[in-house]
Amino acid sequence: MSTCAPSGPAGAGDVLDVLGVGFGPSNLGLAIALAEHNDAAGAGGRRLSARFLERQPRFGWHRGMLIDDATMRISYLKDLVTLRNPTSPFSFLSYLHDRGRLVDFINYGSSMPSRLEFHDYLEWAASSFASQVDYGCEVVAVEPEVGADGTVEVLTVVVRSAAGEVRHRARNVVVATGLTPLLPPRVAAGERIWHSRDLLHRAPAAAGTAPERVAVVGAGQSAAEVADFLHRTFPAAEVCAIFSRYGYSPADDSPFANRIFDPGAVDDFFDATDDAKQRILGYHANTNYSVVDPELITDLYRRHYHERVAGTERLRILNLTRVGDVVETEDRVELALESVVDGSRDVVSVDLVVFATGYRSSDPLRLLPALAGTCRRDPAGRLRIGRDYRVETDPELRAGVYVQGATEHSHGISSTLLSNVAVRAGEIVASIATPAAIATAPVDGNRADLAELRGAR
Ligand code: FAD
Numbered sequence: 001m002s003t004c005a006p007s008g009p010a011g012a013g014d015v016l017d018v019l020g021v022g023f024g025p026s027n028l029g030l031a032i033a034l035a036e037h038n039d040a041a042g043a044g045g046r047r048l049s050a051r052f053l054e055r056q057p058r059f060g061w062h063r064g065m066l067i068d069d070a071t072m073r074i075s076y077l078k079d080l081v082t083l084r085n086p087t088s089p090f091s092f093l094s095y096l097h098d099r100g101r102l103v104d105f106i107n108y109g110s111s112m113p114s115r116l117e118f119h120d121y122l123e124w125a126a127s128s129f130a131s132q133v134d135y136g137c138e139v140v141a142v143e144p145e146v147g148a149d150g151t152v153e154v155l156t157v158v159v160r161s162a163a164g165e166v167r168h169r170a171r172n173v174v175v176a177t178g179l180t181p182l183l184p185p186r187v188a189a190g191e192r193i194w195h196s197r198d199l200l201h202r203a204p205a206a207a208g209t210a211p212e213r214v215a216v217v218g219a220g221q222s223a224a225e226v227a228d229f230l231h232r233t234f235p236a237a238e239v240c241a242i243f244s245r246y247g248y249s250p251a252d253d254s255p256f257a258n259r260i261f262d263p264g265a266v267d268d269f270f271d272a273t274d275d276a277k278q279r280i281l282g283y284h285a286n287t288n289y290s291v292v293d294p295e296l297i298t299d300l301y302r303r304h305y306h307e308r309v310a311g312t313e314r315l316r317i318l319n320l321t322r323v324g325d326v327v328e329t330e331d332r333v334e335l336a337l338e339s340v341v342d343g344s345r346d347v348v349s350v351d352l353v354v355f356a357t358g359y360r361s362s363d364p365l366r367l368l369p370a371l372a373g374t375c376r377r378d379p380a381g382r383l384r385i386g387r388d389y390r391v392e393t394d395p396e397l398r399a400g401v402y403v404q405g406a407t408e409h410s411h412g413i414s415s416t417l418l419s420n421v422a423v424r425a426g427e428i429v430a431s432i433a434t435p436a437a438i439a440t441a442p443v444d445g446n447r448a449d450l451a452e453l454r455g456a457r
Contacts, residue, residue, distance in 0.1 A: 016049050018432060019157050019170035021139045021367065023054035024061060025122060025421050026176035026404040029080045031129045032090045033425035037433060048433060051168065052129070053159055055138035059126040061119050064198045065222065067229050072118050073221070073251065073293065074261075074418055075111040080125055083263060084422040090128070095121045137161045142173050143370045144397065152374075155399045172432050175367060176404035179359035179416065184217075187355065190328045196222045196356035203233060211237045211351035215335060217323050219243035221251065223356035224292040228300060230354070231315050240348060242318040244340050248300070251291035252284075260284045260412070261419035269412030270387050281413060288413055289358075318348075326353070361406035361416055364391075371401065378409070385410045388431035389424065402428050 018034060020027040031052060038047045081088035088094070092113070096102040099120075105113070113121075126133070137159045144152040155173050159166040181195040189195055194202050196218075214237050216226045227241045259265060260280075269280060304315045324336035324345075333353050337346045364383065365372060376384040376392040383403065384392040389411070391401040404424060407415040414420040 014049075014169070015154055016051050016168065016170040017172060018048055018050040019155075019168055019173050020050065020052035021142075021157065021173060021175045022177040023052045023059065023126070023133050023135075024176060024178050025080065025418055026178075026424075027052055027174060028059075028122065028126050028129070029421040029425040030174060030176070030404070030428060031132060032080055032088065032125065033084065033422075033429045035129075036085060036088065037429045046433060048429070050132060051170075052133045053137040053139050053157065053168070054133055054135050057136045059123050059133075059135075061122050062115075062197065063119075064201045065196060065225070066116055066119055066200060067225055068114075068116065070115045070225055071110075071293070072112045072115055073253070076113050076118075077111065078261075078419050079121065079422070080425075081422045083420075084426040090125050092118075092121055095124050098124070134159075134161075137166065139177075139367060141370065142175075142367050142401070144374070144399070145169070150396055152397045152399050155401070170399070172400035172402065174402040174404060174428060175364045175406075177362040177364070177367070178405055180362045182358045182360055183355050184323065184326075184357060187326045192328055192333045192350075192352040193326060194352065194354045196226050196354055197359075199226055199229065199354060203229075206352055207233060209351070210234075213238045213240065213348075213350045215240040215242055215333075215348065215350045215353040216356055217242045217353065218356035218358070219245045219248055219292075220290045220356060220358065221292050221296075222358075224248055224296050224300060226354050226356050227315065228296065231303065237351070238314050238316060240316045240318050240350065242321050242323060242335070242337065244320060244322050245290070246319055247317075248292045248297045249286065249290065250294040250297060251288070252286045257284060257287055260287055261414045261417065263420060263423040266411050266414065266420060266424075267387075270410060277409070277412075281408075284413060288417065361408065364401075364403050364406055368401065371397065375401070380409070382409050387411075387427075389428050390431060400432060402431075404428070 020030060031050065034048055034050050041047050076092040077083070079092040081090045082092070093102065096105050138161065139157055140160045141158040143156045143158060145154040145156055146152055154169050154171060157168045157170060157173060159168065181197045183189065183195060187193065211234050214230050214234060216223055216230060216239065223241070223243065227239055230237065231239045269277060272280060300315065304317060307313045307315060318337065320340040322338045322340060324338050327334045332349050332351065335348050335350060335353060337348055338344070365375070368375060371393070374394045374397045378384050385403055385407050386392055389402045389404060389407065391403060393401065405416055
């Protein structure tokens, strides 16, 4: 594993073919696809050099939510590689074989491993790329190196780390910075006010304080998992599950609806009109947003019911309820609650509250202010992104800026998920590996080029 070290002023260092910002599953998938591309290229072919910058001190995939018995919401076959290259040595099956658990996993009888096991798989795959990743490095900006003729062939990536400012130079930058946690307006995280992403980082300290009443706000998968976790972890505490819906709703993972995550669905979505895109997202929001695994719903309901029978109700469901002001005092949090039904108000005092209120994709433009005038936007101000995930830019910007994750508006609902990581990584490598095709493409013509690239592979 490498760490950041000041590399002197940009201009001095080597120019990489690919610089990945963030090293979560998306750019890990890209690292594998690049390695496989280089292997296939052999000694004579065009090999691509790459480096990845990750702000965490080591590889980690949503560590704060690695609840012991939480399971993946996706088949193990949608790992980092299988849909692109079923013979890859980086498949989940190869990992199981390496760990000596292949037969045991078959007997386990489910295609959905636990999140802990999938995390171990991701870490196992990431360990092969340790020499290509600088951990503890936060990218703060991507800047153009403007040539004498006004064109930009190279980008400088500026990094903040414990070692100071570091600059890297690259012909292509792939931004895959994941999700940013969302709290309701006017709510700030604090000692007793957490976002669900920090659950496991904060809960051990709270366990020693024997909380009497805790709350979780939200009705999605994370909210239900947090309610379940708090209920098990604090056996003397009342757990208030607060949400404005009537009840937890099941995630639709039935086979026809699940096709929305297929690689081919990206083509359909990309080619659709803006109006059709909105409708598709609306029709199938319940495959991913504000929905819960049906087994977990049943489990929570049974627990709630049995407690009522026994007269020991600890899991309290405050449905049709909105949270207003949230005030943290020295040893409590006061939550102002409002009924969705009649607007009546109440205040509940808790030891701590967890907001499982979701995420939004981190905005790539945050890192690209110096390129903002060059990157094209749609009428809603969002980046225009080609089918090959390359940001559409003015022609002077010849260096490539690619985005993984923050493409739901252009590539559909699987953008922020794992389903398409393997195939997308291959598409990005194909685009980068054929610069002539990209450089000569009309700015709005990336869609057609990718089809050619696919044919050429
Ligand atoms: P991330 O995993 O978020 O990785 C982005 C990385 O970039 C992070 O490591 C971050 O530290 C780093 N980074 C950010 N900014 C910078 C910067 N400026 N400089 C350097 N590094 C930076 N999806 C599924 O399909 N199935 C599931 O079962 C599933 N379970 C989930 C469970 C939870 C609790 C959560 C929160 C999400 C889940 N998801 C799931 C969706 C999730 O988005 C994907 O699993 C996956 O994390 C996407 O990978 P990524 O690499 O794009 O983003």
